[in-house]
Amino acid sequence: MRKPVLVIAALAVAAAAALVVMNSAGGPQAKAGECVAVSNRTDVVSTGCGAENARFKVGRVLADSGGNCPANDDEYVPVVPSSGGGKLCLLPNLVEGTCYRPADDEDSWGRSACTGEDTVKVAKVIPAAGIDTECPDGGDDQISIVYPEPPTTYCLSPVQKTPA
Structure with missing residues (x-):
């Protein structure tokens, strides 16, 4: 009667080990x-x-x-x-109320003092995609970036307005 219990226990340990290897490898x-x-x-x-x-x-x-x-x-x-x-x-990963400028080292934004030509301020973060009508009115310079996954809309305003 002990032999089937040992076989089942050994199979359970092998299955658990296989799951650990699969989860730690690939992807x-x-x-x-x-x-x-x-x-x-x-x-x-x-x-x-x-x-x-x-x-x-x-x-x-x-x-x-x-x-x-x-x-x-x-x-x-x-x-x-x-x-x-x-x-x-x-x-x-932009935070509402914070200023950013494009980072030189990667395709990202780095936090910045709220000065400078390329600097933008995050006016609002909307946890939905394509709802840029809910962005605060920032005039013609307002930028919205929409991501479908996770549903996110960033409302950005340039810190330094472009002359007309």
């Missing part, structure tokens, strides 16, 4: 909606969205590194993590 480990820090364009680390280095939010996780990001993929930053196969479609 990015970050999840959609999580904030991440990225370095060297391939090193991705999950972090809290309030962290200073949390420059991105994961929009979509693709199992195949050749897969395509959502519809307006020119706005997403595609990253193939060094930790394994797959691709992450990243959007910026």
Whole structure:
């Protein structure tokens, strides 16, 4: 009677080990909606969205590194993590009321003092896609960036107005 119990226990241990190996191998480990820090364009680390280095939010996780990001993929930053196969479609992690300027080292925005020609201020973050009519009236210079996944609209206003 002991032999079947040992066989079942051995099978359970083998199945658990196989699950651990499958989950730790292949595919990015970050999840959609999580904030991440990225370095060297391939090193991705999950972090809290309030962290200073949390420059991105994961929009979509693709199992195949050749897969395509959502519809307006020119706005997403595609990253193939060094930790394994797959691709992450990243959007910026922008905070309402904070100023940003394009970062030189990667396709992201870096926090900035609210001065300068390329600097924008996040007027509003709307947790829905395509609702730029809810953006505060920033005049003709108002910029809205819409992401379908996760549904997010960033309402941006240039800090330094362009002369007419």
